[in-house]
Structures are given as structure tokens and as C-alpha cells.
Amino acid sequence: MSRKMALFAFNGTPMYFVHALLNALDMKEKGYDVKLVIEGDATEQVKELSDPQNPFSNLYIRAKQAGIIDCVCEACAIKTGAYESAEAQGLTLCGEMTGHPSIIRYMEDGYHIIVL
Numbered sequence: 066m067s068r069k070m071a072l073f074a075f076n077g078t079p080m081y082f083v084h085a086l087l088n089a090l091d092m093k094e095k096g097y098d099v100k101l102v103i104e105g106d107a108t109e110q111v112k113e114l115s116d117p118q119n120p121f122s123n124l125y126i127r128a129k130q131a132g133i134i135d136c137v138c139e140a141c142a143i144k145t146g147a148y149e150s151a152e153a154q155g156l157t158l159c160g161e162m163t164g165h166p167s168i169i170r171y172m173e174d175g176y177h178i179i180v181l
Contacts, residue, residue: 069098071135071176073168077106077145079113079121085181086124089133100135100176101128102159102166108142112150129154140164 114125139160
């Protein structure tokens with residue numbers, strides 16, 4: 066089995082998104098090449114978790130420091146009001162597929178796709 070995983074987090078419910086972060090970090094710590102793509106309603110968490118008062122901000126900061134956040138959907142970040150926050154945090158905004166990241170790009174690079 067390939068050790069390359071691309072996790073696409075779409076769900077913006079905090080507990081769902083936290084589990085995407087936990088799994089991505091676990092994979093990274095176990096030697097997997099993991100990329101987290103933040104899509105859909107989950108883009109709102111980019112703004113929410115950048116607040117140090119958020120109880121899950123430390124987990125988000127760990128994910129950023131580990132370099133596992135590959136990109137944030139440009140169109141969805143605009144829609145959820147997280148675009149400026151993502152940009153200010155230095156996160157890559159992707160939009161090669163009419164404003165959204167393309168899953169096929171990751172497939173062509175040999176990543177297994179997991180949608181959360």
C-alpha cells in the first residue's frame with residue numbers, strides 16, 4: 066500500500082474537522098506522506114482555529130507546523146469568510162478547478178484520497 070494520503074476535509078463541524086486534523090497528524094507521525102486539503106464548510110475552521118482562545122487551536126497549530134495543510138479551497142474560503150484569514154496565515158489557496166482544488170491532481174501524484 067502506498068504511504069501517500071490526501072485527506073479532503075469538507076465538513077466544518079468542529080468535531081469532524083478536529084478528527085481530520087488528528088488523523089492527518091497521526092499519519093504524519095507514523096511516516097506517511099500526508100496532505101490535508103481544506104474544502105467546503107471546513108474552510109471556516111481556518112479562521113475559527115486561528116484564535117488562540119479556541120480549545121482546538123493548539124491542534125490546528127500543530128498541523129500547520131507539521132506542514133500537512135497543503136491547501137485551502139479558494140472559492141469555499143471566500144464563501145465562508147475565511148479567505149483573508151487563510152491568506153494572513155500564509156496558507157496556500159487552491160482553485161485550479163473553477164475555484165476549487167482538484168482531487169485528480171493528487172491522484173496523479175500517487176496519493177490515496179480520503180474524504181472527510
